[in-house]
Amino acid sequence: MHIVSREEMQAIDHYAIETIGLQGAILMENAGRAIFQKLLPLLKKEDRIGVIIGKGNNGGDGFVIARCLMEKSFQTDVWVVPAKKELTGDAQSHMGIYFRAGGTVRFIQDEHNTFLKKVNEYTVVIDALLGTGVHGEPRSPYLGVIQSVNQSQAMVAAVDLPSGVPANGGQFTHEAVQADHTYTLQCPKLAMYTKPAAAYFGTSHIVDIGIPNIAFREQEVLRRLWTREDVLTSLPKREAFSHKGAHGKGLLIAGSTEMPGAAALAAKGALRSGIGLLTISTPEEIWTAVSTHAVEATYVSRDDIQFDHYDGIALGPGLGREKSTAHLVKKALSHDDIPLLIDADGLFHLKSYIKLLKKRQAPVVITPHPGEMARLTGLTIKEIENNRFQTAKAFAVNHGIYVVLKGKYTVISTPDGNQFVNDTGNAALAKGGTGDVLTGMIFAFMFQHQSLLSAICNAVHLHGMVAEHLTLHSHSKLDVLASDVTQAIPVVLHNFYRDTVC
Numbered sequence: 323m324h325i326v327s328r329e330e331m332q333a334i335d336h337y338a339i340e341t342i343g344l345q346g347a348i349l350m351e352n353a354g355r356a357i358f359q360k361l362l363p364l365l366k367k368e369d370r371i372g373v374i375i376g377k378g379n380n381g382g383d384g385f386v387i388a389r390c391l392m393e394k395s396f397q398t399d400v401w402v403v404p405a406k407k408e409l410t411g412d413a414q415s416h417m418g419i420y421f422r423a424g425g426t427v428r429f430i431q432d433e434h435n436t437f438l439k440k441v442n443e444y445t446v447v448i449d450a451l452l453g454t455g456v457h458g459e460p461r462s463p464y465l466g467v468i469q470s471v472n473q474s475q476a477m478v479a480a481v482d483l484p485s486g487v488p489a490n491g492g493q494f495t496h497e498a499v500q501a502d503h504t505y506t507l508q509c510p511k512l513a514m515y516t517k518p519a520a521a522y523f524g525t526s527h528i529v530d531i532g533i534p535n536i537a538f539r540e541q542e543v544l545r546r547l548w549t550r551e552d553v554l555t556s557l558p559k560r561e562a563f564s565h566k567g568a569h570g571k572g573l574l575i576a577g578s579t580e581m582p583g584a585a586a587l588a589a590k591g592a593l594r595s596g597i598g599l600l601t602i603s604t605p606e607e608i609w610t611a612v613s614t615h616a617v618e619a620t621y622v623s624r625d626d627i628q629f630d631h632y633d634g635i636a637l638g639p640g641l642g643r644e645k646s647t648a649h650l651v652k653k654a655l656s657h658d659d660i661p662l663l664i665d666a667d668g669l670f671h672l673k674s675y676i677k678l679l680k681k682r683q684a685p686v687v688i689t690p691h692p693g694e695m696a697r698l699t700g701l702t703i704k705e706i707e708n709n710r711f712q713t714a715k716a717f718a719v720n721h722g723i724y725v726v727l728k729g730k731y732t733v734i735s736t737p738d739g740n741q742f743v744n745d746t747g748n749a750a751l752a753k754g755g756t757g758d759v760l761t762g763m764i765f766a767f768m769f770q771h772q773s774l775l776s777a778i779c780n781a782v783h784l785h786g787m788v789a790e791h792l793t794l795h796s797h798s799k800l801d802v803l804a805s806d807v808t809q810a811i812p813v814v815l816h817n818f819y820r821d822t823v824c
């Protein structure tokens with residue numbers, strides 16, 4: 323499923339209307355009807371419903387929903403913000419259809435006090451004020467209407483976007499509709515996966531309005547959600563006659579005397595995700611501590627590493643930021659025909675050797691959180707968070723690497739500019755050590771998947787699913803530990819393999 327910017331959505335709409343000939347009024351009819359069908363199970367006959375309509379096409383969708391509600395005899399008031407003559411185009415057409423079908427409306431500017439009273443009495447409000455056409459802070463009278471919707475106790479169902487939320491996300495501080503449900507038309511907009519916009523959506527529903535796929539292909543939208551179906555069709559199949567050497571001989575350079583746990587967690591993540599052979603390089607003082615948790619691994623001293631012996635290298639978790647560990651990053655980068663995964667303190671050192679990235683033949687994957695990304699790019703964390711998609715893509719393309727920018731919605735960017743968003747996981751993962759487990763999972767998958775991209779995306783997806791599994795069955799979001807994540811990988815993998823179509 324594609325994820326689009328406001329401009330891409332407008333271009334896709336335009337293509338569907340002008341080139342394919344699927345008229346705007348038809349798309350609007352499809353949108354309103356499809357939203358109504360999805361909304362219907364949430365409605366009760368005794369509900370008092372207010373449909374609130376703005377002057378653009380978002381309002382036009384509202385007229386279609388109002389007609390569907392009227393046909394099913396729901397108690398509905400339709401409130402219109404602009405004067406009648408301000409409505410144009412498809413919205414005007416659907417207002418006409420609504421009137422000729424027997425509908426009536428009230429204008430907020432004529433009955434402002436009644437609107438304020440009524441909005442508090444509604445049990446359901448349909449927000450069809452502003453959609454992708456909004457720019458900047460909602461102006462009067464929209465701002466006041468948004469405030470009264472937010473103060474009401476009604477369940478708020480937003481059409482396409484909660485009104486006032488910019489479709490492209492980014493920083494904003496103005497008031498916007500706080501929806502309980504948002505019915506996003508055709509495909510998600512960037513706002514759904516960025517802060518602070520994502521918090522306004524409530525439960526998101528994607529509504530198919532019939533725009534043909536060719537419209538997306540023609541616009542070359544390079545961003546999409548990585549779905550459960552993607553995982554099920556790309557999980558690796560283990561050949562009956564395979565042997566341990568066929569599933570990756572990996573070197574994990576991780577851990578320090580202060581952070582032995584990071585090495586253990588990354589190792590456990592890799593071992594639980596199917597790596598064939600794992601060698602861990604940690605300071606010798608902590609071999610015993612780490613090997614208690616990773617008995618299946620072998621160990622190598624930092625001075626004795628033979629980089630060429632491995633199919634891939636992961637480095638960084640708990641490595642430490644001393645100069646003595648920096649040369650390991652340089653050495654790993656210099657062995658340019660070995661795939662490399664860099665995380666945590668490895669990313670700290672990477673900044674000094676960033677030019678080596680372009681010289682490599684084998685792929686590099688980095689897994690920064692926004693703080694690490696800020697350090698690598700020289701931007702602030704705020705700048706990263708406000709432009710997650712753009713900064714991650716620019717870094718991936720400029721350096722020819724895969725960037726896994728972690729967060730509530732982790733964004734995976736490829737060297738050729740494609741981006742994939744992960745929507746699994748929850749706040750149980752907001753804890754030290756869970757990133758180390760993810761590094762281990764990606765590392766193990768790198769050796770076993772058909773493509774590096776599906777290896778990375780599947781690991782991120784399953785890591786999130788493990789958190790969801792834990793909080794659904796046996797844990798709260800507070801008490802999940804990174805070691806719990808490693809222990810629950812098997813049940814989640816088991817469930818996925820049960821459903822797999824590989």
Ligand SMILES: NC(=O)C1=CN([C@@H]2O[C@H](COP(=O)(O)OP(=O)(O)OC[C@H]3O[C@@H](n4cnc5c(N)ncnc54)[C@H](OP(=O)(O)O)[C@@H]3O)[C@@H](O)[C@H]2O)[C@@H](O)CC1
Nearest residue numbers: 335349350378379380452453454455456457459460461482
């Ligand atoms: N195109 C299609 O095929 C389909 C589109 N569909 C639907 O159309 C929606 C997009 O429609 P849209 O482009 O008309 O924009 P929309 O969000 O309704 O509002 C624009 C109006 O708001 C106004 N306005 C802007 N900023 C403002 C502010 N800060 N404060 C106050 N007012 C502000 C602006 O006025 P202006 O500022 O330009 O004078 C303009 O009049 C989309 O989200 C989806 O729901 C579906 O029907 C499927 C088919």
Ligand SMILES: [K+]
Nearest residue numbers: 452481483485
């Ligand atoms: K809306």
